[in-house]
Amino acid sequence: MPTSPASVTELLERCALIAGLTLGQLAAQLQVPVPADLRREKGWTGQLLEMALGATAGSQAVQDFPELAVELKTLPIDQYGKPLESTYVCVAPLTGATGQQWQESWVCRKLSRVLWLPVLAERHIAPAERIIGQGFLWQPSPDEAALLQQDWEELMELIAFGRLDQIKGAHGKVLQLRPKAADSKALTAAIGPDGRPVQSLPRGFYLKSQFTAAILQQQFALAHR
DNA sequence: ACGTGATCATCC
DNA sequence: GGATGATCACGT
Numbered sequence A: 001m002p003t004s005p006a007s008v009t010e011l012l013e014r015c016a017l018i019a020g021l022t023l024g025q026l027a028a029q030l031q032v033p034v035p036a037d038l039r040r041e042k043g044w045t046g047q048l049l050e051m052a053l054g055a056t057a058g059s060q061a062v063q064d065f066p067e068l069a070v071e072l073k074t075l076p077i078d079q080y081g082k083p084l085e086s087t088y089v090c091v092a093p094l095t096g097a098t099g100q101q102w103q104e105s106w107v108c109r110k111l112s113r114v115l116w117l118p119v120l121a122e123r124h125i126a127p128a129e130r131i132i133g134q135g136f137l138w139q140p141s142p143d144e145a146a147l148l149q150q151d152w153e154e155l156m157e158l159i160a161f162g163r164l165d166q167i168k169g170a171h172g173k174v175l176q177l178r179p180k181a182a183d184s185k186a187l188t189a190a191i192g193p194d195g196r197p198v199q200s201l202p203r204g205f206y207l208k209s210q211f212t213a214a215i216l217q218q219q220f221a222l223a224h225r
Numbered sequence B: 001a002c003g004t005g006a007t008c009a010t011c012c
Numbered sequence C: 001g002g003a004t005g006a007t008c009a010c011g012t
Helices: A008-018 A023-030 A044-053 A106-110 A142-160 A209-223
Strands: A071-077 A087-091 A114-120 A136-138 A175-179 A188-191 A197-200 A203-207
Touching: A008 A044, A008 A114, A008 A136, A023 A044, A044 A071, A044 A114, A071 A209, A087 A106, A106 A142, A114 A209, A136 A209, A142 A175, A142 A188, A142 A209, A203 A209
Parallel strands: A071 A114
Antiparallel strands: A087 A203, A114 A136, A175 A203, A188 A197
16 A cells, blocks of 8 residues: 655656556556446546555545645546546535635635546446556646636625526536535535525536646647657 | 545436 | 536545
8 A cells, every 4th residue: 555655756756657557457456446337436546546646635625645735636538638527626615605715715725736647538448448647747827727716706606695506517617516416415505595594405616628628738738849 | 414536327 | 429417435
């Protein structure tokens, strides 16, 4: 069981070591069973790679590598390097976050330094055969940060004014709000249209795949110039 | 129930 | 084919 990396350099070295391996090969090294599909283990890939890299946070609400201030995100991609899914960031505070500033938000902090780890994960490829790509460290550019902040402020304002029901996944340019729950019947406290407390479906912030696609494109260009 | 890891399944 | 809403497992 890998220990937690002492530095960002060491973390990136570990990424280089596993790049090119299949998930099956890595799972064998770590003595982890591989599911035939991910229908009942949707987080399996992320948890396997957390283990391989020595992440310690588990299900705690902190970054994956707290000492390094690095958040790990696996990114399922197709053969052309395009993301297959949006990227979950964190749960959305539906109460008690009115007046919060962007810089102190959970979204901002989690996205301040991300280790992206692409995995070739087209659906026709069995989990064991999926190939680990080259991980890389990313920090939002000023432009990217501005886009994220704008979307976050817009969504948080709607939440604070009790307009949660009007928020669809289509809201936001790069950041979206979508259900994040066991099922559509899950309930959590939120603010109603009249400002009074109501119960509603828990939501999470997600990065739209077009945004992560741009990050990958930029990284690809950097790596090949 | 909440937050972690996300992908599934269906609709357009 | 891509995006949106729904869902699965686990630890706390």
